[in-house]
Amino acid sequence: MKFSLLAKDQGSKARAGSITTDHGVIETPIFMPVGTVATVKGVHQRELKQDINPDIILGNTYHLYLRPETKVLRQAGGLHKFMNWDRNILTDSGGYQVYSLAANRKIKEEGVKFKSHIDGSYHFFTPENVMEIQREIGADIIMAFDECTPYPCDYTYAKNSMHRTHRWLDRCIEHFTNKTQPLYGYEQNLFPIVQGSTYKDLRKQSAEYIAEAGAVGNAIGGLSVGEPAEEMYAMTEVVNAILPEDKPRYLMGVGTPINILENIALGVDMFDCVMPTRNARNGMLFTAEGTINIKNKKWETDFSPIDDMNITWVDTEYSKAYLRHLFKVNELLGKQIATIHNLGFYLWLVREARKHIIAGDFAVWKSKMVKQMDKRL
Incomplete structure (x- = not known):
């Protein structure tokens, strides 16, 4: 090695x-x-x-x-x-x-x-x-x-x-x-x-x-x-x-x-x-703007994409309202979609960190990201 x-x-x-x-x-x-x-x-x-x-x-x-x-x-x-x-x-x-x-x-x-x-x-x-x-x-x-x-x-x-x-x-x-x-x-x-x-x-x-x-x-x-x-x-x-x-x-x-x-x-x-997969199965999505509890009623008629950043294909293939529906009716597909999203986000996060380390501005970017991700959407 x-x-x-x-x-x-x-x-x-x-x-x-x-x-x-x-x-x-x-x-x-x-x-x-x-x-x-x-x-x-x-x-x-x-x-x-x-x-x-x-x-x-x-x-x-x-x-x-x-x-x-x-x-x-x-x-x-x-x-x-x-x-x-x-x-x-x-x-x-x-x-x-x-x-x-x-x-x-x-x-x-x-x-x-x-x-x-x-x-x-x-x-x-x-x-x-x-x-x-x-x-x-x-x-x-x-x-x-x-x-x-x-x-x-x-x-x-x-x-x-x-x-x-x-x-x-x-x-x-x-x-x-x-x-x-x-x-x-x-x-x-x-x-x-x-x-x-x-x-x-x-x-x-x-x-x-x-x-x-x-x-x-x-x-x-x-x-x-x-x-x-x-x-x-x-x-x-x-x-x-x-x-x-x-x-x-x-x-x-x-x-x-x-x-x-x-x-x-x-x-x-x-x-x-295990957090990105375990939390996904419970309806918690991590994003660059904060965390989403997709089970909340506020998403019932939100037909916008799961995540506009489009890190993985599921983010724009499905809407928040549809994903909430899948969780409410306990469809396995909902957990699968959320899992792909969360894992994709975690890998995006460390790779974006790598880019900023190489660019020399990681500390500034990190402070901004921590503030954004500390929100409940």
């Missing part, structure tokens, strides 16, 4: 770059649509490629391990072939799902025992077998096994958890480096994850440990779990001051369009979040 920095903004720490893997070039900053179980919900791969056009999507290690199971993926030739996706894929570590299963898991030094949310069966994740699971899934970028702490989090717990994540990282690197070979004829790349909750000294210590690991890229985890946005930005700023500039920085699970712009300004290169 190769990362090239192409430009830096004059008024912020925003960067434009490119990541090159065996599955192609990823232009940064980038948003990765979430394809939890080998699909981005509500979107055909053809629509994903042609209309939304991301350089990379995300798959979920925990969910893919449970269904369809890695034995199926291995027989298919990996996740790319299984889902007919010939561009980049990143898989998370399963650490966030371990966090979300707090009532049904037990963390030990060896790993995490957890109960499946599907059938109640018990499973055990270790740093080593998580490397093997992701090897069989076959993502281009894989994540080290970590523990995502909740918010709020006791300082002692956060500290102990951080050190455990570091020890798990060492085991991941050992296994990934010495005991695995790619299965499908292309390279895989391991990113470690910074933890430390919202404690500045822990974040600093974790970032230093992760930077010293010398990985090809680095991730920031344990944020966007309920903390105020200001805390998220503060922790990101602390971490990015330490993580090497010549490696891509991935902020996991973030976020709203405003969160993404603010973190780009702090030097983050990669993002993922």
Whole structure:
């Protein structure tokens, strides 16, 4: 994997770059649509490629391990072939799902025992077998096994958890480096994850440990779990001051369009979040002028296009009134239209940010966009 920095903004720490893997070039900053179980919900791969056009999507290690199971993926030739996706894929570590299963898991030094949310069966994740699971899934970028702490989090717990994540990282690197070979004829790349909750000294210590690991890229985890946005930005700023500039920085699970712009300004290169697809299925549309709750009665006889910016074809193909009608009668098409719109907007947003970073006026453009997008239409 190769990362090239192409430009830096004059008024912020925003960067434009490119990541090159065996599955192609990823232009940064980038948003990765979430394809939890080998699909981005509500979107055909053809629509994903042609209309939304991301350089990379995300798959979920925990969910893919449970269904369809890695034995199926291995027989298919990996996740790319299984889902007919010939561009980049990143898989998370399963650490966030371990966090979300707090009532049904037990963390030990060896790993995490957890109960499946599907059938109640018990499973055990270790740093080593998580490397093997992701090897069989076959993502281009894989994540080290970590523990995502909740918010709020006791300082002692956060500290102990951080050190455990570091020890798990060492085991991941050992296994990934010495005991695995790619299965499908292309390279895989391991990113470690910074933890430390919202404690500045822990974040600093974790970032230093992760930077010293010398990985090809680095991730920031344990944020966007309920903390105020200001805390998220503060922790990101602390971490990015330490993580090497010549490696891509991935902020996991973030976020709203405003969160993404603010973190780009702090030097983050990669993002993922279920928000554009999940909110779409609930009738919330993101636009450059603010957010729309398409279920509101005010749109009942509004026959104007969904979005005059026409980022994706659905924006002018359908009216607000028609889309509201689809939601009111619970037609699946409404959710599909909203999903294509939201994902298209997110990709437009990061690509527009990239243009302004290269042009040198990102900070000014970002301030304008944040004000506009903070409206309810």
